[in-house]
Amino acid sequence: MQDFWQDEPILKQELKLVGDTIREAVESSHGFIRPILLSHVQSGGKMLRPALVLLCAKLGKEFPREEAIRVASVMEMIHLASLVHDDIIDTAKKRRGMATIFAQVGAKQAVLAGDYLLAKALSLISGKEKQIESAVVSNALSRLCESELEQDAGQGDYFISKQTYFKRIGGKTASLFALSCYAGASTANLSPVEKMVCHRIGYAMGMAFQIQDDILDYIGSDKKLGKLTGNDLKCGIPTLPLLLALESEQQEAVKELKMLLTSKKTMMNASSVKKGVSQVIALGGVQKADSIAESYRMRALRDIESLQNQEVAKQLVRLFKKLAVRSA
Numbered sequence: 001m002q003d004f005w006q007d008e009p010i011l012k013q014e015l016k017l018v019g020d021t022i023r024e025a026v027e028s029s030h031g032f033i034r035p036i037l038l039s040h041v042q043s044g045g046k047m048l049r050p051a052l053v054l055l056c057a058k059l060g061k062e063f064p065r066e067e068a069i070r071v072a073s074v075m076e077m078i079h080l081a082s083l084v085h086d087d088i089i090d091t092a093k094k095r096r097g098m099a100t101i102f103a104q105v106g107a108k109q110a111v112l113a114g115d116y117l118l119a120k121a122l123s124l125i126s127g128k129e130k131q132i133e134s135a136v137v138s139n140a141l142s143r144l145c146e147s148e149l150e151q152d153a154g155q156g157d158y159f160i161s162k163q164t165y166f167k168r169i170g171g172k173t174a175s176l177f178a179l180s181c182y183a184g185a186s187t188a189n190l191s192p193v194e195k196m197v198c199h200r201i202g203y204a205m206g207m208a209f210q211i212q213d214d215i216l217d218y219i220g221s222d223k224k225l226g227k228l229t230g231n232d233l234k235c236g237i238p239t240l241p242l243l244l245a246l247e248s249e250q251q252e253a254v255k256e257l258k259m260l261l262t263s264k265k266t267m268m269n270a271s272s273v274k275k276g277v278s279q280v281i282a283l284g285g286v287q288k289a290d291s292i293a294e295s296y297r298m299r300a301l302r303d304i305e306s307l308q309n310q311e312v313a314k315q316l317v318r319l320f321k322k323l324a325v326r327s328a
């Protein structure tokens, strides 16, 4: 977090306050789970969702600083809770270079720890957030859960359509980005049209972000990511680089990849994962996925250009550029 926001000192300071708010909320947790939750919430993510809340909250005439920081903290805590649950579903041992809560205390207690974080997030809601329509919040969180359910039910099926993939990542990632922008815009009392534009910016940004995340699962470095690459393929989760590689016209190579994907009844072993990863790269899957991520970025940039507040618009553009070249 520290390095990512070094060019944005004011935002960095506000995000520190978000971090403090989250830490204070978690500090009152049950003694057994407190240290584990504290290290999870302080594990140094980029805090993108709260940053989007804050930036969109600055689009109005006045910046409702206190409320924006509280709403930003709620968004980050929902995200952190979803990661706790996601690591159980993915049986992930590492996140951000640290042992996951699942790896530390097992699935049963990790489920409860995630629930606990959600409960603590609710404790930050004051009841004054009337401008944030509950239907928009409920819709985003329902989509988050539905997409994870759908992904899990389809685990091991590598041959899904791109439409299914886009719907999936729309739900599991873009919906929370969109909600963050919408919530920020709502705290600033923006008009319904402006709130919709912010929602759209968040959605497109979330889509580009998740596609890039999925690309990094093929070409990233374990060390930089703080988690293992090739994990999606290993866990039976098809993502855009694979789907695009399967569309390649290099028929023989595609046939070989398909054989690898269908020959495994159980989880792929390390050497099959390695082979699959290099086949996807060689078939141009990563490159093609990158250009689709770029088209989502362009979509968001067009909406950003329409924002009245040029200062915030410039900050959003800088954030986009930084995210586009991230390697973790």
Ligand code: FPP
Pocket (backbone or CB within 6 Å): 078, 081, 082, 083, 085, 086, 089, 090, 092, 114, 118, 141, 144, 145, 148, 172, 173, 227
């Ligand atoms: C990471 O995806 C996971 C998500 C973005 C969402 C997870 C959502 C749930 C588990 C639903 C539960 C929701 C709540 C509110 C508790 P990934 O596995 O592709 O990314 P990763 O490589 O970072 O794990």
Ligand code: MG
Pocket (backbone or CB within 6 Å): 086, 087, 090, 092
């Ligand atoms: Mg995961």
